[in-house]
Amino acid sequence: MVSQSYTVAFEGVEARLVEVQCALSDGLPAFAVVGLPDKAVQEARERVRAALGALGVALPMQRITVNLSPADLPKEGSHFDLPIALALLGAIGLVPRDKLENLVALGELSLDGRLLAVAGALPAAMAAATSERSLICPKGSGAEAAWVGAAEVIAPATLSAAIDHLSGRTPLDPASPGLISPDPHPRDLRDVKGQERAKRALEIAAAGRHHLMMIGAPGSGKSMLAARLPSILPEMNPEEMLETSMIHSLSGLIDEGGISRARPFREPHHTASMAAMIGGGRGARPGEVSLAHNGVLFMDEFPEFPRAVLETLRQPIETGEVVVSRANAHMRYPCRFLLVAAANPCKCGYLGDPERACSRAPSCGEDYLARISGPLMDRFDLRLEVPPVRYADLDLPASGERSGTVAARVAQARALQSRRFAHAPNVRVNAEAEGALLEEIAMPDTEGRALLSRMAERVGLSARGYHRVLRVARTIADLDGEDEVRQPHIAEALSYRITAQAG
Structure with missing residues (x-):
C-alpha cells in the first residue's frame, strides 16, 4: 500500500x-x-x-x-x-x-x-x-x-x-x-544639510521610479541621501507586497513576525559577484536586483563594481525581469527596482579640488568614470553632481522639509499615475511608460517641444535619452499637480542630463 x-x-x-x-x-x-x-x-x-x-x-x-x-x-x-x-x-x-x-x-x-x-x-x-x-x-x-x-x-x-x-x-x-508595520522613525530627509538640488532629484526619482546617478566627492552626502530615499517612498499596496514577499520568502528573509509594507532597500557591496547581483548559485536563487523588487537598489562606489556585473544590469533595467539560465531550467524573477548609484568623480575622489586632486587630474576622472559604459549611463533618468557641503552649512541647525512632507507629494503623484495607468497592462509608474502611451501622456506644449528639440540637437540626446526626458518631465508635472507637460517641466528634466554630460 x-x-x-x-x-x-x-x-x-x-x-x-x-x-x-x-x-x-x-x-x-x-x-x-x-x-x-x-x-x-x-x-x-x-x-x-x-x-x-x-x-x-x-x-x-x-x-x-x-x-x-x-x-x-x-x-x-x-x-x-x-x-x-x-x-x-x-x-x-x-x-x-x-x-x-x-x-x-x-x-x-x-x-x-x-x-x-x-x-x-x-x-x-x-x-x-x-x-x-x-x-x-x-x-x-x-x-x-x-x-x-x-x-x-x-x-x-x-x-x-x-x-x-x-x-x-x-x-x-x-x-x-502577520503584518509588520514600517519603522515609525525612519531616517529623515531633514537631517541632510544643504544639497537642495539632490533632495529635489530624490523626490522626482521616488515619484516616478526614475533611476538616479549621483557623482560627488567623498563626504558630500551621497550615501546619506540614498539612505533617506525609503522615508519618502509610499508603502507597498497589497499586490506589490505579495510580489516582493514571494521573492523574500524564497530567500528566507521574512521573519516570524510576518510581511512588511515597507519597500525593500538593498545596498550590495561593490565586491558582489554576478550570481549575488543577478541571481544564481545553488538553486538559482534570486539576486540583489530581484530582492530590491518594488524598492530601491543602492549601489555605492558604482564604478568599482566588476564591469561584467554592471553590464548585466542593462537588460533588467529595461525589462523589469531577469532570467537565470541553467542547463535544465530557466528561472524568471521580477526586478522592477529604483536604481540609485553613487560614484566619486575620480579614483582619489577630489577631481574638482585643486589642492587635494592627484597629479593625474583631470585624465584620472575620465578614466575612472569610463568604467561605466555609455549605454548603461544612458539608462539613468536623473544624473547630477553632488558638490561638497560647505562648513558654514554644517554649523546651521537642521532646516528644510521633513520626509513626511515630501512623502505626501510623492504619494499624491503616485496616486495620479495609478489612475492614469489603471487600464495599461504592466505599467504602474511614469518610468515604465513607452511608445504611444508615453507620447499620449507626456507630449509637451509648443514651447516645451521647441526647447526639447533645440537641446536634443545641441547635446546629442539618444532616442532613449529623449524618451527618458519626457518621462521625467511627466513626473515633474505630476508633482506640480498639472495635467499638461510644459516648458518649465522639460527644462528641469533636461537639466538632470545636460549637467552630467557637461561635467
Whole structure:
C-alpha cells in the first residue's frame, strides 16, 4: 500500500506541486529516497528517523521507499522533511491517509521533533490555494503563509502536534497572517544639510521610479541621501507586497513576525559577484536586483563594481525581469527596482579640488568614470553632481522639509499615475511608460517641444535619452499637480542630463 502526501519544489517564484509517495515492502530494512533529491533531501532520512524516535515511533523492519514525483524535477531544500515524515506515518497507519490528500506540507525537522521554519512558505501557500488544498507548515512560517487568504494554514510547533491535529485528537486553529508595520522613525530627509538640488532629484526619482546617478566627492552626502530615499517612498499596496514577499520568502528573509509594507532597500557591496547581483548559485536563487523588487537598489562606489556585473544590469533595467539560465531550467524573477548609484568623480575622489586632486587630474576622472559604459549611463533618468557641503552649512541647525512632507507629494503623484495607468497592462509608474502611451501622456506644449528639440540637437540626446526626458518631465508635472507637460517641466528634466554630460 502506498501512502501519499504533497509538498512543493521551487522554480523561480513559482512553487510546483510534488507528490511524496511512501511504500513499505518486504526485504532487508532500508530507507531510500528517489526522484532527483539533493543532499539536503537525502539527509531527511536521518532527521525523520531521529524525530520519530523522539516520539517513541520506531521505523518498521521493512524496506521503505519514498518517491518524489515528478521524478525528473530537481528537489532541493530541507522543507521536504515534514511531507516525507507524514507520508511515512500514513503508510504505517499513525495518520489518516485521506487527511494527507488535501494537504500541502513543508517544514524542516529537528532531531527532537520540533518543526523549524523554512524558506518559501508564501509561494507554497499560493500553490496550496491553487490546488484547493490546505497548508501545514512550521509555526515560525505560519504568519507568513497565512497572508494568502485563499488557503487554510495550519502551523504546528512540533511533529507531535501535527500528528495530533491530523488524527483529530487536538485540532489546531488556523494561523493568522502577520503584518509588520514600517519603522515609525525612519531616517529623515531633514537631517541632510544643504544639497537642495539632490533632495529635489530624490523626490522626482521616488515619484516616478526614475533611476538616479549621483557623482560627488567623498563626504558630500551621497550615501546619506540614498539612505533617506525609503522615508519618502509610499508603502507597498497589497499586490506589490505579495510580489516582493514571494521573492523574500524564497530567500528566507521574512521573519516570524510576518510581511512588511515597507519597500525593500538593498545596498550590495561593490565586491558582489554576478550570481549575488543577478541571481544564481545553488538553486538559482534570486539576486540583489530581484530582492530590491518594488524598492530601491543602492549601489555605492558604482564604478568599482566588476564591469561584467554592471553590464548585466542593462537588460533588467529595461525589462523589469531577469532570467537565470541553467542547463535544465530557466528561472524568471521580477526586478522592477529604483536604481540609485553613487560614484566619486575620480579614483582619489577630489577631481574638482585643486589642492587635494592627484597629479593625474583631470585624465584620472575620465578614466575612472569610463568604467561605466555609455549605454548603461544612458539608462539613468536623473544624473547630477553632488558638490561638497560647505562648513558654514554644517554649523546651521537642521532646516528644510521633513520626509513626511515630501512623502505626501510623492504619494499624491503616485496616486495620479495609478489612475492614469489603471487600464495599461504592466505599467504602474511614469518610468515604465513607452511608445504611444508615453507620447499620449507626456507630449509637451509648443514651447516645451521647441526647447526639447533645440537641446536634443545641441547635446546629442539618444532616442532613449529623449524618451527618458519626457518621462521625467511627466513626473515633474505630476508633482506640480498639472495635467499638461510644459516648458518649465522639460527644462528641469533636461537639466538632470545636460549637467552630467557637461561635467
